[in-house]
Amino acid sequence: MLVGPPGTGKTFTASVLASELGYPLFQVRLDAVITKFMGESSAKLRQVFDAISEVRGVYFFDEFDALGSQRTTPNDVGEARRILNSFLQMIEQDDSNSVIVCATNHAEILDYALFRRFDDVIQYQLPEKDEIITLLKNRLQPYVIKRFPWSKLATQAAGLSSAEIILAAEDAIKELQLLIHEHKTISSNIIELAINDRREMSYQKHR
Ligand SMILES: Nc1ncnc2c1ncn2[C@@H]1O[C@H](COP(=O)(O)OP(=O)(O)OP(=O)(O)O)[C@@H](O)[C@H]1O
Ligand SMILES: [Mg+2]
Structure with missing residues (x-):
């Protein structure tokens, strides 16, 4: 989990990681999954995790805070929460050879329980x-x-x-x-x- 303000190198890190490992880089926009597949976003996420175990790669979940953010309509909150729960389950079951990297600007809105599931939480800061x-x-x-x-x-x-x-x-x-x-x-x-x-x-x- 990469956490830090915009422009500090989170996306850059994911792409460098992929090229150093010689793995393909796959970018997953969770906010897009939530809004585009309203009601079936968990099923879509399942497909992503199937790909994670089938095709070795670096899977980059950008804008991860979309799962924890305060949405305007109650419907959206439900959807974000559903996909968050699915994500937690799937990441716990994951025993693939892929690397899962998530990034967010807003550490404060993500639940501690979520951080616990990552092997590493790396903080990015503005440069000294x-x-x-x-x-x-x-x-x-x-x-x-x-x-x-x-x-x-x-x-x-x-x-x-x-x-x-x-x-x-x-x-x-x-x-x-x-x-x-x-x-x-x-x-x-x-x-x-x-x-x-x-x-x-x-x-x-x-x-
Ligand atoms: N720590 C760094 N060292 C060198 N170059 C950097 C660093 N951070 C950012 N850059 C440069 O800035 C560009 C944009 O950074 P990047 O997209 O990785 O930021 P980000 O943390 O993902 O921001 P956002 O939260 O807005 O997505 C990179 O492609 C790279 O050229
Ligand atoms: Mg980025």
Whole structure:
């Protein structure tokens, strides 16, 4: 069970795990199963677990919190609870060679009983300063001069997710490509602006 805020690498982890193991990756959207197969979602889940034992792979249940969330209609609550109970039963009986990975942004709404069923619960956090520096350097090192204010930029980017930091770095690279005839390197100024833009978008998204 992978738990943490958006953009911290949960989905990324599932895909890296699959490619390291050389297993196919199957993504299951539980929220879609619940809404699309109203009344028969448990049967659909059964089919997924049949596949889990028949075809070895990494099975990634994203948006796992859909099972525990407060739904608006009583009908939905019933359906989510039914599928949660089915899931718990099926995961307990599972003795397949597949790897089951679940991910959620909302640990608090998931019942403790659920966590108990997982071999591991891994918490994902927003990146610390040294991690931000690594993320920025990974993307931007080829485009900047030797002595570069990485530390200052990392402070600027504090509070953004890994995904947002990578996007900011890519924005800055695009900016450079637009100016390619005038400049060969990215100035810290451009990166700073890209970081601030991402922060602005992040505020708007979470308001
Ligand atoms: N810890 C990390 N290290 C390096 N890159 C990362 C990390 N976390 C995220 N990324 C980058 O950000 C992208 C998006 O992250 P990902 O989709 O894994 O986030 P998530 O935790 O699944 O978010 P959500 O909760 O919104 O689904 C990844 O494909 C990867 O490029
Ligand atoms: Mg994800």
